[in-house]
Amino acid sequence: MLYRGDFVHTVQLSDIMICHDYLLGKSSMFVSMRRPRFPAPSYRTRATIPSFLYLQASFLLPTFCDLHLHAPQFLYQGTGLHLPLMEWLNEYAFKAEERLDREPDLARRVYTRLGERLVENGTGAVLLFGTIKEExxxxxxxTMQKIGIRAFIGKLSMDISTRPTYTESTPSESIASARMFIDRIRALTAHLPDHARLVEPVLTPRFVPTCSDALLRGLGDLAEQTGIRVQSHLAEARDQMKAVQESRGMSDLEVFGRARLLTPRTIQAxxxxxxxxxxxxxxxxxxAIAHCPLSNAYFSGRQLALREALDRGVRVGLGTDIAGGYSVDIMGAMRWSVGMSRISEGTRLEQSGCQATALIQATVSVNWKEALYLGTRGGALALGLGGGVFKIGAPFDAQQICLLNPNSAPAGIGPLDFLASNLQSFELSLEMVEKWWCVGDTRNRTGMWIQGRQVFFG
Known part of the structure; x- marks a missing residue:
């Protein structure tokens, strides 16, 4: 299959590249990308040419990566956001997770709808927290394999709980279950070719307050033996950090470090x-860090110092944190990350009195281009994937974003309008991409491919 049109990606943190009128060849990977040597046929004759997709008034963009989402909590998405973190976990999260462990038919319905919503919103790779029960x-x-999403699945490991019915009884039981889970997920796709194996297991100590030192050490050993990814929560909220300090006499960062769970394949939310x-x-x-600006606004009491983390060389991507965040849309996470960083920048300048020139010239805010990088390439790098960018040999994970219906100009598709633009001959501009980034929605997404297979038809 060949695709001709405009391709947009972020190779570096602050740079967006628009590749105008390129010809791209793909299988499950990108196999070629070059400027075409022949003029584009007219819009009227394009449908008669086989094996071509012409991107009319649209562009291809790498799919989004969601680095932090609690799959069972999709059951109550958009509700119960009024409590502090530790109370919220006991009142909502644990109950929902335990219910899905009891009701497999409900779990399948919840996960199927979650997968459909992720695809609808352009998420092609997702790092998921699950429940305790292997099945x-x-x-x-x-479910994720069937829908076609690149999914990293974490069975929860937790031997401490405020709900006696929702816990693993001993560290050894929890570690044995995690090992069994790894084997079962790997066996699930063992019969498929490498490019079609879309789901992988992830070691998932929920967070320090629910894990004994013995369990964390055992998971550290297992991570070292298997080389698989690790995910957890780190330094999220005051009540959580206070609980760790009082019970362990140290920070949760130190606890994870002693258990050897801070690795190049670890993502901390x-x-x-x-x-x-x-x-x-x-x-x-x-x-790496999964930055979840929306749920941070609800439960953390402060935002991640995003610019400082990036300047210190930390790999960062974005997460929706369902259901601590209320939306599965990574575009919302991108917008929140910019908005919250602007607030942080304003607070910094106010506190400084705007006296020092060097302080004024420096900034802790991020812009929309950097946020787009975090939602695509940044997330892919955090997951250790070769995607998030258009290059030869990278997985063909892409979404088609349509801006304009040629028959209805200057009104664009969905919420987009181009009222002062000359659209007689469409030419994609950075301003058009920015407008979509700010106000676009699911109506602009007309196709999505994972590993070369189309999984969404808009």
Whole structure:
């Protein structure tokens, strides 16, 4: 299949590249990308040419990566956001997860709808927290594989709980279950060719308050033996950090470090209370951060110091954190990340009195281009994937964004309008991409491919 048109990607943090009128060849990977040697046929004759997709008034963009989402919590998405974190977990999260472990038919319905919503919103790769029970997480993996999403599935490991019915009884039981889960998920796709194996297991100690030191050490050993990814929560909220300090006499960063769970294949969510020096420690370990600006606004009491983390060399991507966040849309996470960073920048300048020239020239805010990088390439790098960018040999994970119906100009598709533009001959501009980034929605997404297979038809 050949695609001709405009391609947009972010190779570097602050740079957006628009490749105008390129010809792209693909299978499950990108196999060629070059300027065509022949003029484009007219719009009227394009449909008669086989094996071509012409991107009329649209562009291809790498799919989004969601680095932090609690799959069972999709059951109550958009509700119960009024409590502090530790109370919220006991009142909502644990109950929902335990219910799905009891009701496999409900779990399959929830996970199927979640997968459909992810595809609808352009998410092609997602790092998922599941539940305690192995079978329920296998359902989650089967569902994501069938829908065609690149999914990294985490069976929860937790031997401490405020709900006696929702816990694993001993560290050894929890570690044995995690090992079994790894084997089961790998067996699920073992019969498929490499490019079609879309789901992978992830070690998932929920967070320090639900895990004994013995369990964390055992998971550290297992991570070292298997080389698989690790995910958890780190320095998220004051009540969580206080609980760790009182029970362990140290920070949760130190707890994870002693258990050897800070690795180049680890992604830690939130990290809102880390200091610049602690960001440097994460960078030294190669550990990435899942930045969840919406749920941070509800539960953390502060935002991640995003610019400082990036400046210290930490890999960062975005997460929706369902259901601590209320939307599965990574575009919302991108917009929130910029908005919250602008607030942080304003607070910094106010506190400084705007006296020092060097302080004024420096900034802790991020812009929309950088946020787009975090939602695509940044997330892919955090997951250790070769995607998030258009290059030969990268997985063909792409979404088609349509801006304009040629028959209805200057009104664009969905919420987009181009009222002062001359659209007689369409030429994609950076301003058009920015307009879509700010106000576009699912109506602009007309196709999506994962590993070369089309999984969404708009």
């Amino acid at each position: 329920t997480n296998v359902i989650l993996a089967e 939130h990290c809102t209370y880390l200091t610049p020096e602690e960001f440097s420690r994460l960078a030294q370990h190669g550990t």
